[in-house]
Amino acid sequence: MSSAPILDARGLGRRFGGREVVAGLSLSLQEGQSLALIGPNGAGKSTTLAMLTTALRPDAGTAQVGGFDVVRQARQVRGLLGVLFQEPALDERMTPRETLRLHAALHRVPRRDVAASVADALEAAGLVEAADRPIRGFSGGMKRRLELARALMHAPRLLVLDEPTLGLDPQGRLDLWGRIGALRARGMAVLMATHVLTEAESFDRVAILDRGRLVALDTPEALKRAHAGDPAASLEDVFLALTGRALRDEAHPLRPALVRRRA
Numbered sequence: 657m658s659s660a661p662i663l664d665a666r667g668l669g670r671r672f673g674g675r676e677v678v679a680g681l682s683l684s685l686q687e688g689q690s691l692a693l694i695g696p697n698g699a700g701k702s703t704t705l706a707m708l709t710t711a712l713r714p715d716a717g718t719a720q721v722g723g724f725d726v727v728r729q730a731r732q733v734r735g736l737l738g739v740l741f742q743e744p745a746l747d748e749r750m751t752p753r754e755t756l757r758l759h760a761a762l763h764r765v766p767r768r769d770v771a772a773s774v775a776d777a778l779e780a781a782g783l784v785e786a787a788d789r790p791i792r793g794f795s796g797g798m799k800r801r802l803e804l805a806r807a808l809m810h811a812p813r814l815l816v817l818d819e820p821t822l823g824l825d826p827q828g829r830l831d832l833w834g835r836i837g838a839l840r841a842r843g844m845a846v847l848m849a850t851h852v853l854t855e856a857e858s859f860d861r862v863a864i865l866d867r868g869r870l871v872a873l874d875t876p877e878a879l880k881r882a883h884a885g886d887p888a889a890s891l892e893d894v895f896l897a898l899t900g901r902a903l904r905d906e907a908h909p910l911r912p913a914l915v916r917r918r919a
């Protein structure tokens with residue numbers, strides 16, 4: 657049981673309006689490992705994460721988290737996941753304390769533990785002083801820290817991040833990376849989709865997605881050796897070698913994904 661993967665997806669697929677957006681996608685992740693999903697806009701990264709986190713029903717294949725099926729056992733799956741979506745998901749009229757209390761209630765944290773667990777999360781997020789102020793006036797970095805602390809409150813076994821540093825200033829990015837790095841060092845499994853290839857470099861394995869298909873999956877070093885012929889190459893070079901197209905390293909501020917509503 658201990659060697660069972662925390663995440664196991666086989667032949668996952670999804671269509672929108674007859675168009676295959678994700679096709680035949682298989683990947684797995686062991687406890688304590690990290691996997692970065694990279695690919696250009698529209699490659700299917702967010703759709704993949706939405707299926708793996710039970711937000712979207714796959715129309716082909718299967719996926720399990722901790723041995724639970726993402727479609728038939730969605731509630732158990734959600735209990736094992738901490739998720740940071742691409743688009744901030746906070747009610748800005750609420751305060752951090754209210755937000756964390758609500759999360760504790762939704763995840764059935766025992767009543768006697770709620771105050772301590774909210775206090776720990778506020779401390780971890782560096783939001784003790786701002787705990788009772790409406791989120792509305794917070795910086796992007798403060799909101800992200802709150803979302804991360806909330807995602808970790810129910811001690812998830814797998815943290816799923818969709819473009820976690822999108823929209824953050826350099827200091828906010830650095831701060832968030834420090835936090836995610838510390839979690840990885842403590843053995844939390846992390847699955848992340850990103851455009852920022854330098855952020856994927858430090859992950860145990862990198863999956864390259866292009867037009868909904870997995871084109872390579874290996875350690876960053878092995879990908880560079882095999883596809884760019886040079887261990888000093890960048891993941892950008894690997895993507896270019898595999899697809900013949902460049903992949904921009906910078907997150908675009910006006911990406912359509914930010915304004916699109918997912919069905």
Ligand SMILES: Nc1ncnc2c1ncn2[C@@H]1O[C@H](COP(=O)(O)OP(=O)(O)OP(=O)(O)O)[C@@H](O)[C@H]1O
Nearest residue numbers: 672677696697698699700701702703704913918919
């Ligand atoms: N609800 C939807 N309805 C119709 N098409 C969709 C929907 N969601 C995603 N798509 C389409 O599926 C394709 C993959 O989108 P997805 O958001 O998964 O890609 P991505 O790799 O995450 O890109 P980005 O980095 O821009 O978010 C895109 O062409 C997108 O327009």
